[in-house]
Amino acid sequence: MSAAANTISPQLTFQHGIHPEEFKELSNLKPIERMAFVPEYRLPLSQHIGAPSLPVVKVGENVKRGQKIADPGGYVSVALHSPVDGTIKDIGIYTHPNGRELPAIIITTDAYSSQEFVGMESVDPYSLSKSEFIQKIQDSGLVGLGGAAFPAHVKFNIQEDKKCKYLMINGCECEPFLTADDRLMIEFGEELIEGIKILNHFIGAEKVYIAVEVNKPKAIMNLRNLASDNIEVVCLKVKYPQGAEKMMTSAILGKEIPAGGLPLDLGVLVSNVGTLVALAQYFRNGIPLIERVVTVTGTTMNRPSNVMVPVGTPMESLVKWCGGFTSDTTRILLGGPMMGMVQKRLDVPVVKGTSGILALSSEQVKELNEYSCIRCGRCLDACPIYLNPSHLGLLAKKGLWEEMEENHVMDCFECGSCSFVCPSAIPLVQSFRVAKGFIKQAKKRDV
Amino acid sequence: MSDQKLTISTSPFLKDAATTPGIMWKVVFSLLPVVIASSYYFGVGALVTTAVAIISCVLTEWFFSPRSAYSISDGSGVITGILLAMTLPPGFPLWMTFIGGIVAIGMGKTIWGGLGQNIFNPALLGRAFLQAAFPTAITTWNLPDGAFLDVQASQLAMPFMQSQADVVSSATPLAVMKFDKVETNTWDLLTGNIGGSLGETCGILLILAMVYLISVKIIKWQIPVSILLTVGILSLVFYLLDANNYPSPQFMILSGGLLIGAVYMATDLVTSPITPSGLWIYGIGIGILVVLIRLWGGLPEGVMYAILLMNAATPLINRYTAVRTYGYKK
Ligand code: SF4
Numbered sequence: 001m002s003a004a005a006n007t008i009s010p011q012l013t014f015q016h017g018i019h020p021e022e023f024k025e026l027s028n029l030k031p032i033e034r035m036a037f038v039p040e041y042r043l044p045l046s047q048h049i050g051a052p053s054l055p056v057v058k059v060g061e062n063v064k065r066g067q068k069i070a071d072p073g074g075y076v077s078v079a080l081h082s083p084v085d086g087t088i089k090d091i092g093i094y095t096h097p098n099g100r101e102l103p104a105i106i107i108t109t110d111a112y113s114s115q116e117f118v119g120m121e122s123v124d125p126y127s128l129s130k131s132e133f134i135q136k137i138q139d140s141g142l143v144g145l146g147g148a149a150f151p152a153h154v155k156f157n158i159q160e161d162k163k164c165k166y167l168m169i170n171g172c173e174c175e176p177f178l179t180a181d182d183r184l185m186i187e188f189g190e191e192l193i194e195g196i197k198i199l200n201h202f203i204g205a206e207k208v209y210i211a212v213e214v215n216k217p218k219a220i221m222n223l224r225n226l227a228s229d230n231i232e233v234v235c236l237k238v239k240y241p242q243g244a245e246k247m248m249t250s251a252i253l254g255k256e257i258p259a260g261g262l263p264l265d266l267g268v269l270v271s272n273v274g275t276l277v278a279l280a281q282y283f284r285n286g287i288p289l290i291e292r293v294v295t296v297t298g299t300t301m302n303r304p305s306n307v308m309v310p311v312g313t314p315m316e317s318l319v320k321w322c323g324g325f326t327s328d329t330t331r332i333l334l335g336g337p338m339m340g341m342v343q344k345r346l347d348v349p350v351v352k353g354t355s356g357i358l359a360l361s362s363e364q365v366k367e368l369n370e371y372s373c374i375r376c377g378r379c380l381d382a383c384p385i386y387l388n389p390s391h392l393g394l395l396a397k398k399g400l401w402e403e404m405e406e407n408h409v410m411d412c413f414e415c416g417s418c419s420f421v422c423p424s425a426i427p428l429v430q431s432f433r434v435a436k437g438f439i440k441q442a443k444k445r446d447v
Numbered sequence: 448m449s450d451q452k453l454t455i456s457t458s459p460f461l462k463d464a465a466t467t468p469g470i471m472w473k474v475v476f477s478l479l480p481v482v483i484a485s486s487y488y489f490g491v492g493a494l495v496t497t498a499v500a501i502i503s504c505v506l507t508e509w510f511f512s513p514r515s516a517y518s519i520s521d522g523s524g525v526i527t528g529i530l531l532a533m534t535l536p537p538g539f540p541l542w543m544t545f546i547g548g549i550v551a552i553g554m555g556k557t558i559w560g561g562l563g564q565n566i567f568n569p570a571l572l573g574r575a576f577l578q579a580a581f582p583t584a585i586t587t588w589n590l591p592d593g594a595f596l597d598v599q600a601s602q603l604a605m606p607f608m609q610s611q612a613d614v615v616s617s618a619t620p621l622a623v624m625k626f627d628k629v630e631t632n633t634w635d636l637l638t639g640n641i642g643g644s645l646g647e648t649c650g651i652l653l654i655l656a657m658v659y660l661i662s663v664k665i666i667k668w669q670i671p672v673s674i675l676l677t678v679g680i681l682s683l684v685f686y687l688l689d690a691n692n693y694p695s696p697q698f699m700i701l702s703g704g705l706l707i708g709a710v711y712m713a714t715d716l717v718t719s720p721i722t723p724s725g726l727w728i729y730g731i732g733i734g735i736l737v738v739l740i741r742l743w744g745g746l747p748e749g750v751m752y753a754i755l756l757m758n759a760a761t762p763l764i765n766r767y768t769a770v771r772t773y774g775y776k777k
């Protein structure tokens with residue numbers, strides 16, 4: 001790899017896709033900073049996909065930073081840890097960032113503590129058996145930090161009949177605005193490589209690809225210097241949604257993941273940069289998943305930054321830490337602008353799946369007149385999985401869910417590329433979400 | 448901070464700059480040189496015809512959908528008006544032009560449900576109606592009388608009256624070819640120094656407009672390229688077989704309405720296929736039909752019918768050329 005270390009080519013990519021404005025320059029040169037501790041943290045018991053965690057502490061109990069406060073609530077569930085030295089103030093129902101009222105643990109920070117991490121000892125991962133490793137990962141509270149927050153141990157626990165040949169590390173960060181993964185690859189490159197080596201010790205992939213879009217040249221250089229053995233840094237074209245599992249697999253292997261299947265059907269396991277850095281931190285220093293990097297940015301954010309934030313921090317405090325946002329802000333988003341969600345209130349906590357907080361004004365998010373579909377075909381040229389959003393959109397207007405299913409709407413992974421390009425401003429993906437909801441409901445009723 | 452008004456909606460929150468009115472107005476813009484050239488060749492009467500066609504189309508649009516103000520501002524009615532005018536012979540009576548506009552929008556667009564819903568290109572439908580209703584007027588190619596400012600008397604004919612003006616009828620290159628087997632030279636065809644409909648005479652401008660529209664990604668290059676290639680190759684074959692009876696490929700491509708049809712009518716987004724392979728089938732189909740009609744049909748010109756026929760086939764083409772979804776076997 002050394003000879004090619006100074007070039008960022010060849011550039012691989014997938015078919016179709018879009019080129020939204022990147023907005024990365026707002027924050028991509030800002031080193032990751034640590035946020036000061038706040039007086040109170042709120043830790044929802046459901047910060048991951050799967051069963052909620054089960055509290056193992058009582059109100060009034062003192063806890064240490066990194067101490068476990070909830071056990072996994074089942075196999076598809078993870079443990080939860082205190083982000084601070086403090087006292088359990090309450091275990092009750094509070095607003096989750098997803099807008100629902102769900103159980104959470106409230107911790108009051110010990111104002112006199114140094115908050116130094118004393119926690120557990122580091123563990124030598126290479127001395128563990130595979131099942132011990134999986135157990136440890138579950139205990140560390142690790143979830144996929146790319147956004148979906150799927151328990152990491154479940155993904156890493158590959159069944160005996162499946163073989164992982166390729167491990168793909170997603171460092172594409174193809175959503176506009178987000179820069180957390182970029183900064184991680186620059187500043188935590190060693191941890192990332194270490195995390196990869198630990199994980200691959202247990203899954204035994206022949207080849208590890210770290211996929212990075214070429215708009216992150218520093219990250220590419222840094223990782224190329226650190227990568228060794230079977231780890232290869234591959235440069236991908238800057239194109240959205242390059243970081244989707246299907247698109248990354250197509251770009252790197254030139255093969256399509258079968259419909260309804262998993263990457264593992266092609267021997268591919270995909271994990272995210274942040275997840276592997278956290279994994280390395282856990283085995284190196286014994287730090288469970290109690291903090292994560294969040295990109296706080298947007299055109300109306302006063303001080304766009306990449307911040308290492310304790311999980312459970314109120315978004316309000318984090319935004320204030322970054323100087324707040326200007327008065328012409330019309331939308332606050334969680335995650336990127338292409339697939340993220342609108343956040344109505346900021347008195348909710350940062351959770352394990354929070355990758356970014358964006359403040360945008362009407363300058364970016366325009367209210368547009370919707371016109372009829374003029375069959376310009378731009379949505380077909382954009383859809384990375386070759387659907388016909390124009391046709392699906394017409395069917396959605398008529399509520400023809402069954403026809404939509406026949407036209408593979410269930411394969412749509414809601415990347416939003418079709419809506420982005422549509423000159424008639426038709427809410428395509430928005431209506432596909434609704435349709436998918438109806439179809440899933442109908443399925444449930446039939447069963 | 449939290450009392451600020453934050454709007455709720457779902458992703459994506461970024462939007463490409465292209466808008467439907469933007470696309471339509473760019474097409475109008477690209478047509479301006481063609482309109483100006485028509486007035487250069489045929490006098491100010493050409494501008495009057497264009498203006499009447501536009502007014503008729505926009506009024507009809509407004510009449511049928513007065514409440515949706517932006518169906519007018521989207522510019523699509525203006526395009527139909529200009530295109531209709533460009534297919535008419537110079538000196539065509541204005542009242543007929545006006546009726547053509549009403550039919551183009553009324554029958555070609557609004558009865559289908561408005562923008563995006565129609566099967567046939569509205570301008571061509573209007574023109575087809577005029578051809579059926581006024582077969583003599585539409586094949587009367589009045590020679591320009593030379594003076595730019597003179598409006599031809601036939602244009603001002605009262606509705607439903609025969610024009611009393613002397614009609615100096617000239618023949619179009621295609622008619623001359625068809626009936627007299629004489630070919631107009633290529634240079635005249637390119638520069639527009641010929642008889643014909645208002646917008647079809649100046650080949651160079653139409654080719655430039657095509658390059659512009661392709662470069663701003665408004666029309667799909669596959670359509671004009673496949674039409675022109677098909678016509679070119681087929682007519683070359685016949686020309687090589689019997690050069691005395693068949694016209695040369697360059698004549699076939701540059702004469703009549705083929706260029707304006709291939710650049711503006713066949714590429715109408717709404718009425719052309721949306722799938723990648725469908726574009727080729729559609730373009731090749733138009734090319735074959737044009738050659739068939741021109742060489743063996745009763746009419747000198749075949750572009751209009753060729754495009755309308757392939758418009759009709761478009762829904763079917765879309766269905767049978769649907770693209771394979773990612774992860775599925777064909
Ligand atoms: S149809 Fe679905 S997968 Fe295709 S571009 Fe739209 S949102 Fe993306």
Ligand code: SF4
Pocket residue numbers: 372373374375376377378379380389390393421422423424425426428
């Ligand atoms: S991009 Fe919009 S207007 Fe164009 S074909 Fe797709 S849905 Fe229709």
